[in-house]
Amino acid sequence: MKKKTQLIHGGIVGDKHTGAVSVPIYQVSTYKQDGVGNFQYEYSRTGNPTREALESLIADLEQGHAGFAFASGMAAISAVMMLFTSGDHVILTDDVYGGTYRLMSKVLTKFNLEITFVDTSNPNAVTDAIQENTKAIFVETPTNPLLKITNLKEISEIAKQHDLLFMVDNTFATPYWQNPIDHGADIVLHSATKYLGGHSDVVAGLVVVNSQKLAEDLHFIQNSVGGVLGPQDSWLLMRGIKTLGLRMEQTERTTKEIIDYLVTREDISSVYYPGLETHPGHDIHKNQSAGFGGMVSFDVGSSERAEKVLRETKYFTLAESLGAVESLISLPPKMTHASIPRDRRLELGITDGLIRISVGIEDAEDLIADLQQALDKG
Numbered sequence: 001m002k003k004k005t006q007l008i009h010g011g012i013v014g015d016k017h018t019g020a021v022s023v024p025i026y027q028v029s030t031y032k033q034d035g036v037g038n039f040q041y042e043y044s045r046t047g048n049p050t051r052e053a054l055e056s057l058i059a060d061l062e063q064g065h066a067g068f069a070f071a072s073g074m075a076a077i078s079a080v081m082m083l084f085t086s087g088d089h090v091i092l093t094d095d096v097y098g099g100t101y102r103l104m105s106k107v108l109t110k111f112n113l114e115i116t117f118v119d120t121s122n123p124n125a126v127t128d129a130i131q132e133n134t135k136a137i138f139v140e141t142p143t144n145p146l147l148k149i150t151n152l153k154e155i156s157e158i159a160k161q162h163d164l165l166f167m168v169d170n171t172f173a174t175p176y177w178q179n180p181i182d183h184g185a186d187i188v189l190h191s192a193t194k195y196l197g198g199h200s201d202v203v204a205g206l207v208v209v210n211s212q213k214l215a216e217d218l219h220f221i222q223n224s225v226g227g228v229l230g231p232q233d234s235w236l237l238m239r240g241i242k243t244l245g246l247r248m249e250q251t252e253r254t255t256k257e258i259i260d261y262l263v264t265r266e267d268i269s270s271v272y273y274p275g276l277e278t279h280p281g282h283d284i285h286k287n288q289s290a291g292f293g294g295m296v297s298f299d300v301g302s303s304e305r306a307e308k309v310l311r312e313t314k315y316f317t318l319a320e321s322l323g324a325v326e327s328l329i330s331l332p333p334k335m336t337h338a339s340i341p342r343d344r345r346l347e348l349g350i351t352d353g354l355i356r357i358s359v360g361i362e363d364a365e366d367l368i369a370d371l372q373q374a375l376d377k378g
């Protein structure tokens with residue numbers, strides 16, 4: 001089955017009881033038992049038919065063994081981190097999503113989980129960071145906001161050699177373009193709030209695992225800790241996922257046009273986009289991903305100019321988040337990455353004038369004209 005077909009026909013389709021083409025919202029907490037212990041569903045934290053349809057869909061889309069839905073991307077990542085034990089060590093991409101950085105460095109360290117942030121685009125740096133107690137490598141590719149690329153195959157080989165779990169946050173690429181399990185990942189994570197939902201109307205997280213053992217362990221954690229996604233949001237997410245292919249294809253086309261425009265402007269010093277042949281890791285990304293996505297960052301020189309541009313755009317809405325039908329614009333050094341000290345930010349390449357856009361599905365001409373007038377005024 002090809003990808004756009006799978007988005008519609010993957011997982012559990014419709015309702016076998018009524019023939020409804022859309023999976024019903026089973027707005028229910030508990031289920032009648034036909035005698036003690038004789039039931040299909042017991043309690044909705046443990047299992048809910050609407051959530052289950054979503055979970056089987058994401059498992060199919062990521063070519064994995066089983067899927068799990070959580071109340072947010074962070075709840076999903078937290079649940080996965082509970083696979084580890086006090087004293088374990090995990091290696092992470094150095095410019096992971098800010099919320100992941102906060103969870104790892106401010107919350108999980110309280111439980112004596114040891115964390116090392118490394119530049120995972122450099123496999124030698126990953127090997128060098130492996131310790132006696134290392135249990136996993138967690139990467140994001142492309143990253144936010146600089147779209148840094150990690151070679152999934154190479155890192156998965158390092159993980160296998162050292163018997164480590166390999167986990168990939170696939171939020172930016174989406175399962176439409178990139179399936180980390182095909183490149184050796186054991187666990188794939190998503191903030192489904194972004195491209196999968198795609199309409200800025202639901203907060204959700206998804207996990208796909210690649211073995212029966214991990215599926216049992218994660219279901220135990222999901223049920224024990226309880227951060228599950230409700231049936232309404234599960235349904236909304238499935239509805240969003242149906243058009244993921246159309247949205248990603250359109251976003252990609254529009255983004256390419258925007259890039260072609262941005263690179264002609266002399267008042268922009270750097271444009272970060274994995275689709276540019278000059279982008280570091282372009283070839284690696286091309287090998288492991290079928291598309292380049294709709295996230296772009298560019299440097300307008302100063303914080304003052306950037307803020308002016310952000311005030312002037314009309315179709316690019318000033319907001320955090322990404323991956324929705326409406327185009328969004330943000331200033332990472334003052335928004336998503338403000339908690340990182342400036343020196344460290346500059347070290348990472350997140351300069352004061354770095355603007356990030358998430359390209360939506362509006363007409364390319366309007367989006368380019370909007371950027372043009374804002375950049376001319378700014």
Ligand SMILES: *Cc1c(COP(=O)(O)O)cnc(C)c1O
Pocket residue numbers: 072073074075097099100140144169171172190191192193194203204205
């Ligand atoms: C947004 C995001 C998260 C967190 O997800 P929430 O749904 O906001 O909890 C994790 N990873 C990446 C890459 C993200 O963009």
